[in-house]
Amino acid sequence: MTAADDRKPGGTAFQDTRWSVVIRARDGDPHRAGAALAELCQAYWYPLYVFVRRRGSRHHEAEDMTQGFFCHLIERHGLAHVDPGKGRFRSFLLSSLAHYLSNERDRAQALKRGGGQPPLPLDCAGGDDRYRREPVDDVTPEVAYERAWALTLLDDTMKRLRQEYVARGKEAIFSALQTHLGGSGSDESYADVAGALGVSEGNLKVLVHRLRRRFGEVLRERVADTVQAETEIDEEIRHLMSCFSRPAPLSRLSDGSGPGLHGSA
Numbered sequence: 332m333t334a335a336d337d338r339k340p341g342g343t344a345f346q347d348t349r350w351s352v353v354i355r356a357r358d359g360d361p362h363r364a365g366a367a368l369a370e371l372c373q374a375y376w377y378p379l380y381v382f383v384r385r386r387g388s389r390h391h392e393a394e395d396m397t398q399g400f401f402c403h404l405i406e407r408h409g410l411a412h413v414d415p416g417k418g419r420f421r422s423f424l425l426s427s428l429a430h431y432l433s434n435e436r437d438r439a440q441a442l443k444r445g446g447g448q449p450p451l452p453l454d455c456a457g458g459d460d461r462y463r464r465e466p467v468d469d470v471t472p473e474v475a476y477e478r479a480w481a482l483t484l485l486d487d488t489m490k491r492l493r494q495e496y497v498a499r500g501k502e503a504i505f506s507a508l509q510t511h512l513g514g515s516g517s518d519e520s521y522a523d524v525a526g527a528l529g530v531s532e533g534n535l536k537v538l539v540h541r542l543r544r545r546f547g548e549v550l551r552e553r554v555a556d557t558v559q560a561e562t563e564i565d566e567e568i569r570h571l572m573s574c575f576s577r578p579a580p581l582s583r584l585s586d587g588s589g590p591g592l593h594g595s596a
Contacts, residue, residue: 348556350420357410365405371420371556372401374487378421378479379428385472386432400431418559419567421480425473474574481571484557488550495545504528504538511539512546 349367356364376397383393403409404427412430413423470478489509496505507524525535554567 348558350557351559353410353420354413354415354559357413361410364410368405368410369401372404375421375424375480375483375557376401377483378476379424381479382425382428382472382476383432385470385475396432396435399435400428403431415559418563420557421477425476478574481574484550484553484571488546488553491549491553492542492546495549505542508535508539508542512543 349371352367353364353371356367379400380393380397383396384390388396409427412427493502493505493509496502507528511521511524521532521535525532528535530538550568551564554564554571555561558564558567
């Protein structure tokens, strides 16, 4: 692989993504690995919470189990099970969680958060409300986990995209265009949106095209953080999209002001 091939979108070296840092640092710098892992866990705790809930746990029990799992995982011995051959962070997390739950439920004593370790400061607020908006169906906990993982990535992408537009003083443009991201549009016609923004329909279509292109770039950057090789990005995106019985309407994802809608999967 050449140096040019080993780069992720945005120009930074692909090997510097957080998941790659975890894998490379596990036997060298446990503090660096733990920090990278903590960032990923903070971003993607909700799919694991969904998995635990789907296995029959109530809200507070699922919170405790998810919290305890992360505290356990961030200890050095938890990273010993990282398999670079599997490559995907979501696969590592799910198999590690399943193993953790099996061990914990074999114990007679009540679960203690992180085995006495200081709890990882996960922002679990709204977890139960988000879970109540999950579709009522009979999918397996594994399928529910994959679906929540995909929506979490899409929601995070939307939030980051909004932040970019806000930073450039273009929040109004983002708010007006976001319902057209998925291609199906909204109840508002291009003419209506163009009129509201004071631009021509031709210029509006250019703005929508740029928004869609940037959404794709940011999504690739988010996915790159969770795989081991750049060649896996497109395959991972295809897999994530396959988690939905129908395409997830982007207009129903979070607008950056609160938890995203995770029940439309």
